[in-house]
């Protein structure tokens with residue numbers, strides 16, 4: 001009643017105006033104080049080490065310098081603090097850059113001291129959690145089920161690659177310009193989808209759309225939301241940032257497509273004692289979830305499934321695009337790679353097994369060399385400190401310290417890699433041939449403080465084994481089926497782009513492809529016919 005009187009009483013206009021002004025003032029003060037407190041929180045020093053790019057209070061200038069040339073800044077840092085620890089002021093406030101010398105020590109800290117998920121959340125989502133990233137069930141299922149079961153799926157995968165190469169690439173009877181990256185994304189999505197959702201769904205355009213766009217849309221949405229203050233974010237996420245609603249729509253579509261499949265499988269398993277469980281990511285997630293103390297709903301599992309695609313598709317697509325750019329720029333590697341592949345194909349008389357892929361040492365080396373010079377990021381090992389600890393050099397880390405390591409600079413270090421700036425496709429094959437021990441030290445999937453593009457430690461990339469097999473399967477099929485060369489030989493390899501710490505191949509670059517004639521086994525040889 002009192003409320004109604006305010007609006008209907010004789011002094012209603014003045015009172016309403018007063019209320020509105022007070023409300024606006026409250027929001028302004030809250031908004032301002034929130035921004036102020038957030039800025040203060042970011043500016044709080046959590047670790048006593050030198051800061052490279054900040055003079056006095058010139059935070060904006062420091063950020064500008066970081067965005068304009070993060071690589072140059074990290075190169076300077078690597079020169080000055082190669083074996084030490086320093087800070088930079090970056091898009092995420094103070095960021096502590098730790099020399100790889102300390103990674104073994106950091107990685108052996110008790111669980112819960114530093115955390116990958118919290119680091120990722122800080123970097124990509126911010127304090128307001130509008131999308132859930134990181135669930136231990138994901139890494140567990142990838143490492144255990146995907147890695148173990150992939151071998152038995154290789155013939156289906158080979159079928160899918162053949163289908164993808166014929167539908168996603170032009171006929172290329174003669175040399176044809178092809179924009180590589182979007183085509184590779186489709187090929188990787190189809191192939192991965194065969195393993196993740198099975199033939200029931202993997203060619204469904206709606207599924208392909210959400211699985212292959214989810215990651216980029218999260219990045220875009222995340223950047224859009226970062227422009228709003230912490231206080232405004234819950235409101236902005238819902239009403240002002242359409243990119244976020246797009247991400248939520250992808251999740252809703254995933255639920256619509258995946259939940260009925262899960263429910264049907266659950267019914268079949270309950271009613272039919274002879275029900276044979278499909279061998280795919282949907283089933284592995286369902287089975288592992290059912291063993292949990294508090295199992296997630298199927299709707300939550302559907303969202304988690306999309307998160308697996310988030311981790312898997314773009315990373316592999318970027319890697320494969322780099323491989324092809326590197327191969328087109330260095331045609332002298334084509335025949336030695338084909339030679340190795342023919343020899344293995346001839347020996348296995350059909351679809352190569354995991355064991356056969358392990359024998360593709362030249363290809364493994366070429367992939368690792370391409371990754372060394374074209375990693376997805378200047379830095380990896382993104383971790384947030386959760387509980388205080390002190391390293392052996394006496395530096396104390398307090399909660400909230402955000403850590404990264406300069407992976408790309410380690411890869412370019414002449415003290416570690418001979419002629420580090422030179423592309424030597426079989427560098428790692430040569431290193432592996434030195435001794436039995438070295439055979440395992442320099443594989444594409446091997447993580448060491450000198451090879452950090454899959455991260456490091458307990459939370460290093462669990463998908464790298466699958467990535468290695470799938471990339472070899474696609475790469476070998478491409479070089480078997482196509483001749484490849486640069487569109488413009490004078491311009492050379494398409495130049496990578498760097499934004500902040502992210503490194504991407506030029507997504508609009510084209511290569512020339514020409515379909516080769518079919519390969520057939522003739523007596524003891526494989527020949528073009």
Ligand code: HEM
Nearest residue numbers: 139311312315316319381382454455456459460461463467
């Ligand atoms: C060439 C391809 C790939 C690259 C370069 C790559 C790189 C990385 C890196 C740098 C990390 C952070 C690790 C750390 O900070 O210690 C990571 C984490 C992760 N990757 Fe990959 N990755 C690739 C492929 C894949 C694939 C194919 C999958 C899934 C099948 C996958 C699933 C994951 C997951 C789930 C995590 C988070 C780890 C956790 O939850 O503990 N990745 N990856």
